[in-house]
Amino acid sequence: MALLDPARSDSPTATALVGVLVVVHEGSALRDSLEAVERQVYEAEAVYVVGGDSTAREVVDPSRWAPTVAAALAKLDSEITHVWLLHDDSIPRPDTLGALVREGGRVGAHLVGSKVLAAGHPGMLESVGLATDVFEVPASGLDTDELDQEQYDVLRDVAFVAGSSILVDRDMLDRVDGPDPLLEPMTSALDLCQRVRLAGGRVVVVPSAEVLHDGTC
Secondary structure: OOOOOHHHOOOOOOOOOEEEEEEOOOOOOHHHHHHHHHOOOOOOOEEEEEOOOHHHHHHOOHHHEEOOHHHHHHHOOOOOOEEEEEEOOEEEOOOHHHHHHHHHHHOOOOEEEEEEEEOOEEEEEEEOOEEEOOOOOEEOOOOOOOEOOOOOOOOEEOOEOOOOEEEEEHHHHHHOOOOOOOOOHHHHHHHHHHHHHHOOOOEEEEEEEEEEEOOOO
């Protein structure tokens, strides 16, 4: 199933029930990230914090913490159809989740990612989808300190998206066994997207779904 199945509803977003997994890498911006999730116009059905030390576990109710992504997925209600993977140093704008659901559904994508901007310099691009060379070495296609002038604001298929913000169809996530916990963040995002593509899924970047990222991961 793609992000949305238009045949299931007259509304383009009615069938998307989203569970959010905020994955802790460093932890200093976790509260800000969770507050940004709460401000989303498109409301999530459930929010979990994944990993981190005792400080991270104190931020949420114990029932909303899980040691791994796999453990968090096991806690999600069976009605959840999509999973939003966020790094704990990612601050999505209020309309980010809505844009991911809407635009991903419009093109029948199975995994969609965000435009990523530097948190300290919100006009500076970090990622708008990435490519790889023949040796799977990532390439952003961006110049150093390149400013966002909407020059890449076209929804398009990409090799992979930044792990800072990924919305993926839950059936597909289960099919590819989720992200590899042994890999560092960039490699984990590349690996996940490649496995989705090998499974016949479509990977796209949605530039209208903006996330501020402070880069501590």
